[in-house]
Amino acid sequence: MFGQDAPAAESTVGAPTAPPQKVRITNADRPERPQGAAASAAQRNQESAAGASPRAPEVVSEFQKFLSDSTGQILPVFGAGFFESAQSPFSPIGGGPLPADQPLGPGDELLIRGTGTIDIDYRATIDRSGTISIPTVGTVVLAGVRAGSAESVIRAAVARLYKGVNVNVTFGQLRSTTVYVVGQAKRPGTYTVSSLSTLVTALFASGGPNANGSMRRVQVKRGGRVVAELDLYAFIAKGDKSGDIKLQDADTIVIPPAGGFVALVGKVNAPAIYEIKGNGDTIESLLDLAGGLPVVADPRRAFLERIDQNRNQPRSVEQFALNGEGLKRSLKNGDVLNITSITPDFSNAVVLRGNVDQAVRVPFKSNMRVSDLIPSREYLITRSSIKRQNNAVTTSEEVRELRSDERLTEQDRERMGLGRGASLGEGERTANGEERTIASRIGGLIDEINWDYAVVERINRADLSVSLIPFNLGKVFTNPQGADNIALQPGDTVTVFSHEDVAVPMDKRRVFVRVEGEVQVPGVYQMSAGETLQSLLARAGGPTGNAYLFGTAFYREQVRKEQQVNLEKAAVRLESQLRSQQAKGIANVSALSAADAAAAASQRQVELQVAEETIRRFRQLKPTGRIAFGLEPKEKSFARLPQIKLANGDRLVVPARPEFVHVFGAVNVEASPLWRANSRVKDYLRIAGVTADADVENVFVIRLDGTVVTNGSTGWLSMGLGAMEVMPGDSIVIPEKFDKETAWTKFTKGTREWAQIFANFGLGAAAIKTLRD
Template sequence: MTPTIRLLDPRPAVQQAPLAPPQPEARQQVLPPNDFQRFVLETSGQALPLYGVSFFNQATATYVPQGNVPVSPDYRMGPGDEVQIRGWGSVDIDVRTTVDRDGLIHIPRVGKVNLSGIRSAQAEDVVRAAVGKYYKDFQLSVTLGQLKGITVYVVGQARKPGSYTLGSTSTLVSALFASGGPNQNGSMRRVQVKRGDKVVTELDLYAFLAKGDKAADIRLQDGDTIVIPPAKGFVALSGKVTNAAVFELAREGETLGAMLAVAGGLPVVADPKRAQLDRVDPSKKPARSVDVFALDAKGLSTPLKSGDILTVSELVPEFGNAVTLRGNVAQATRSPWKANMRITDLIPSRAFLMSRASVKRQNDVLLSEDDKRNASSDAFARLAETDQQKSGQKEKPVGDSADTLASRIGNLVDEINMDYAVVERVDTAKVSVKLIPFSLGNALDNPSGPDNLPLQPGDIVTVFSATDVRVPQAKRQVFVRVEGEVHRPGVYQMKPGDGLQQLIAQAGGMTPDAYLFGAAFYREEVRRAQTANLEQLVRRLEAQVETRLSSSAASVSSSDAAAAQIRLQAEARAQRQALERLRSLRPTGRIMLGLSDASNQSDSLPSLRLENLDRLVIPSRPDFVYVLGSVNTESALIWRQGASVQDYLDQSGLTGGADVGESFVLRSDGSVMSNHASGWFSNIRRFKVMPGDVIVLPEKTDHESAWSLFTRSAKDITQIIYQFSLGAAAIKTLRD
């Protein structure tokens, strides 16, 4: 039968008393600045940290002592260490015991075994030899359990001095983590461990923090004392250094190069040609002095003294051998300057002037306006929203409208201002900029000419489009749209100086149904001006309405206050509604051509030079005249040759509130005819009406309707229509 040896040591093992985790208030504790840090703040305005403190702040906040950690093979066993022995084969062994004060363990049927001072890697051999005296043919394993605890003392300029019970495998660095490291005045360069009366090691924490050097980090023994002496002195590194902080001097006279190496060196944006050293010398008066030098070999060998403040300047990012091309070009670029370099070396051909925007428009010719919007950066965000909205809804057809498609013709390439480009040349000696204009077209066409300027390092060449700096109209491309009663409606490229006659000729002439008097000519520049003027008019009318309402409210007597209040509220509401309708109008940019009533020949068109994006619409002759306003029947009446305004008013019938004297005619050519506009002795009722004309008959202003109130506020609605070419649809909007 196999002998069995089992033992659970009745004596309690010496348990490690682990350091408790830092309390929340301890984790939040921040070291106050030392005197030198305050001095740097007062003299330079910079609150520089003490190098290495942040490392201990983080390490202390997260440090939790480990009770069961791997044991290195050279760990020497001693009293308090727990040993677990298992054996099988000719003997069954299961023993857990603890090394006693004499360095012995007791194994039943084997006896005492001395493990004091034995390395952990040799423990198994020592126990196997002891058991082998009594048994043969067995296998054995020896492992360490709970290790003994050791007591160390942290004294001097420590953040938390005192007595610490640590694991027996603890080292100097782990003990410093447990105690929080040096305080704001303690040394990180000369941390000592005393064992008895001897200093067994001295650790430079900077070597550990900067390079990971742990050569002086020894394993601690029970009773060791960690001494943190005061720092010998401090210097500050600021400006463009890798770690701007306050550093401790390892010794007086430590060189600047050695300190920069600890700080991580200089970043690429630092200027090694200029560094400023502020030095404090209490023996002199004044006590401070400054020196400026380069960080070359001589500068890096400068010995430092306690109280020095080194400031490294930032590199000025100027190019010494580059020329820059920007503006309306394929790619804004910076190229190396070469001797005898000229404009054509930077811009070899006109192909270099094809901008990215032009290329994108050429690539987008198959995309509709909806497709372009969907291709924007937030398209994926809108995609989810669109999917939610599609539920139960029919999709709207997508694509280009007639307006959007026509507007995209002719704008594939940005026009280049070939007559003007400019070289910006910086004179560093005078700190000034000189502009050198030149003709880009001449430079490209005649490389040996004077416009092919020689370039210097640092030059910036800017190319402009025809819209950046507006070129003469005669030098711009003109794409004009013609629609309606012409034989070939479309978009045509016109030559500089061409007018309406040439445009109609390009389109094959007018059809027999053309009604030239009613032709509408639109210009984008005019539309923008009309929009700005309309906004200004609305703001002025708003101010007038508010002033009038305030005056009316102030003049109300107490006897009829209730009735007057109701009337004022109704008046204010009506006038504001009318203003909102006016604000919703959109000017068209129409230009009246001033044709005579009977003319229907293109030769009668005015001599008007065409501009890019102009639009001419020639309608067919309408058969109706429209009557709006205070008439019994608002309708379209058949046009009769020679019929007057009065004839159509008689046909429509007047209401009792009609103000015949304020009637006016909005003509199909965009002009307005009224008693005021036609002259002092004219009568608009005798005016001969043309096809497509609109007769407007307002109400008298003593009727408090929205229309009459607006007419009274605006003073002269005919002037508004005349100025902004709003058309019959605008009149209808104002009335409704």
């Protein structure tokens, strides 16, 4: 079966004549073995482990404690983790194939099957005399026979009595072997293992060496002499099992104390404590076991800390390079080798960053100048600019997908015209009500570069000071031989700025503005620095006959940003008022009866919920950046517009005269009746019909130009607001009365105060409706 020649084997058989009928040989009449030898071994190992001691917490050596005091961490012992997988009593080798050269002995079990003139199905175990006995065949000696030859020996024994029998032999349970583990083992004692076990597998059974045990000189003693010595480091680090041998019965595994320890720390592949085998251990051999050095280690600087007990100051440190001589240095017990990392500094590089295609680090070349780093203006087109250019051909649906792309920052979205309310399609509006169309994206395809100022940062390595060398970026391209094309040095960093990074004078900024509505040629226009609204209207062909000057709206991005900051400050102030009002209410509870206190607490809770909801809605409002011109309602000359110098992104909207007036609040029917010339506020209140709780004394009007008019602001106190003439597009708001309310509820529910706030933020009647609803 194994293809190997069998050694000579004795066979003792009886001499019966040929059987008159077919014989069947089985174990039917033989008592079944309660357990195999190896199974018994597992049980005995469990008993041995249980009898020794329960598993204790991991013990650290004195050297580990010493290093912990120095470094603040407990370094592992190299190789100790190899045995951590043996968390339960070791299980002997069971179902693996039996090597052909394995000698058989007492306790090994064979399964014999034969077919032909006789049928054999027999399980036999080699007894102490080294034989097995097969019924009707006789005794077969197998002690010392190789496993690969067992089948041919048994076949020969059967053939002496029976012809034409095909014999097949396999193996069952194998005999157990008793070995002894002594010395510096984690669990010394007697172990019963499989006859196939080796030194390494037995070490697993005992848990390996303890904190003070040697991994470099594990010995096997047989008959009073050392027959093998295993260096576990060679096995663990390189897979060298040349020192691993098969164990025999009564072998003794000796784990001597370690000959000494050294530590390897810093930038190494495997920081740990390593056992040294003798004076022949060098830094090179230690690093070989540790897997060498990582690429970030600096071989120019290594520090060796050494202990010399004969000196007054036992500890010393020396520095050297890990060159040929340094690697050959011998290590001693207690040494600590610290290898530093390389400094992540580029000695031959220059950096380009800022408003460029991509920030890069390039190798320095002799006589290198700025023009070598930036060969052409195309290198200054940023990736976000390219995104906007690519996005110029996207559809409305694609814009919605881009807008929801989590990989884009808010700045990316703004630059690409993809604000949270932006769309290329009709009907979608931002939170402030502005309809975002493709016109809002014109003029922003590329980031404007500051051609007048760029800078080189240079580090003086002598004193580590930094100097700035500014230059005119535009002249680098127009006059490459000029002084602005600075000669670079290794380590220089060149930064290019946009108009957003460093604000440039207005005269140097690009100005794209939009004019819409009732002008002859609405569109987006590129204006020169210093031009005004009148210049824009002239460029657009002037107003149409339907233009309504009083309702003209002018929007500026910088104003919107400032309004947003102020709106947030207002929200914080409202929250502060809420906390203060709640604190006052709680302080007054002590003077109330229990029933009144409960009612007051309930009222405060309702007020708190209303106030918090109001603040939440308030934070959702978005300022528009609208600038109120303060024109007279009946002004008709566009020449009266203020002389405002235009800025990039400005937007002028000239509406047609509205046909309606809006009335809402405490009225019977909120409506938008037709505007009638010379009509007064009281006329529209009569049309809408005020409710019983209407606060008619505090009615106010939000005008189309964004201003708010109240009783105190009309200048006609004797006449009252009711007599004021209503202009097209005005919104008349009637607040409700509140008889019993706190200062907080007066503020949050008093719509007139809100209207004044909204007017300051460029918001109008729509914002009030949003907050109220």
